[in-house]
Amino acid sequence: MKNKIALVTGATSGIGKACALTLAKLGYDLIATGRRTERLEELKNELPDDIRFLPLEFDVRDREKVASLLGNLPADWSEIAVLVNNAGNAHGLDPIQTGSVDDWDAMIDINVKGLLYVSKAIIPGMTQRNSGHIINIGSIAGKEVYPNGNVYCASKHAVDALTNGMRMDLNPFGIKVMGIHPGLVETEFSLVRFKGDSQRAGTVYKGYAPLLAQDIADIVEFALTRPAHVVLADVVVLPTAQASATVINKKLNP
Numbered sequence: 622m623k624n625k626i627a628l629v630t631g632a633t634s635g636i637g638k639a640c641a642l643t644l645a646k647l648g649y650d651l652i653a654t655g656r657r658t659e660r661l662e663e664l665k666n667e668l669p670d671d672i673r674f675l676p677l678e679f680d681v682r683d684r685e686k687v688a689s690l691l692g693n694l695p696a697d698w699s700e701i702a703v704l705v706n707n708a709g710n711a712h713g714l715d716p717i718q719t720g721s722v723d724d725w726d727a728m729i730d731i732n733v734k735g736l737l738y739v740s741k742a743i744i745p746g747m748t749q750r751n752s753g754h755i756i757n758i759g760s761i762a763g764k765e766v767y768p769n770g771n772v773y774c775a776s777k778h779a780v781d782a783l784t785n786g787m788r789m790d791l792n793p794f795g796i797k798v799m800g801i802h803p804g805l806v807e808t809e810f811s812l813v814r815f816k817g818d819s820q821r822a823g824t825v826y827k828g829y830a831p832l833l834a835q836d837i838a839d840i841v842e843f844a845l846t847r848p849a850h851v852v853l854a855d856v857v858v859l860p861t862a863q864a865s866a867t868v869i870n871k872k873l874n875p
């Protein structure tokens with residue numbers, strides 16, 4: 622993958638960070654994004670010396686900043702071969718009748734509109750070159766709905782729909798579009814969902830072996846190393862202890 626460029630959004634933790642490290646290991650030059658600049662600096666120290674690295678700090682909700690930063694990349698960073706649309710989170714886990722409008726705004730603005738803003742900036746280069754690979758990180762919450770998941774599930778159903786729509790619209794250009802839809806992955810996800818309540822977040826992953834961020838990065842690696850004529854269109858991946866969004870065997874200890 623020497624001299625090919627990959628862009629990963631939300632590379633400061635969890636799935637995005639694991640994907641960034643895996644892409645760098647594969648030899649991609651890396652553009653990594655997130656809001657926490659110190660985490661982007663730390664990431665730099667974990668990368669192999671022989672790849673180029675461009676950290677970009679922005680909030681995916683900031684439409685103008687996304688357009689100006691990604692629309693005006695330095696010439697030697699402009700030809701993005703792989704886009705991993707990963708940035709996102711759940712905010713809250715409340716019934717629809719008492720949910721917070723601020724949480725709803727965050728999930729729709731980050732998970733859906735942020736993904737669109739980033740894609741809007743990157744896709745024209747891919748269509749011009751008739752090549753590219755877009756990997757959207759959806760969720761089991763984009764395939765099923767669970768109690769109190771309402772708006773997060775809606776945002777991930779939107780990611781699923783956008784992934785399928787992108788694959789159709791970009792089909793004439795030979796661009797691969799993939800959706801990965803994980804079940805429970807132990808990252809900072811629940812810490813964010815429960816607004817820093819680490820005790821509550823910890824209980825989500827107790828009593829069974831959840832997926833690890835690297836499990837998702839391994840799927841990205843497999844997808845990217847398929848021959849040109851093969852696209853993994855849609856992958857749902859669950860911990861063995863999980864049968865659906867709501868069926869989790871917490872007695873199946875690791």
Ligand code: NDP
Nearest residue numbers: 631633634635636655656657680681708709806808809810
């Ligand atoms: P983490 O909380 O560990 O990582 C989330 C990443 O998204 C961080 O790098 C964060 O960076 C970035 N991010 C969040 N909000 C913004 C924003 N407004 N602007 C820019 N970047 C942002 O969670 P995960 O790694 O688990 O989540 C990654 C993706 O995987 C999400 O889309 C999530 O919905 C999805 N997913 C997670 C599952 C899980 O069980 N963990 C299961 C299925 C899907 P920073 O804070 O520095 O901006």
Ligand code: 8X3
Nearest residue numbers: 760761762803804805
């Ligand atoms: C994250 C997995 O089940 O918490 O998307 O929605 S879940």
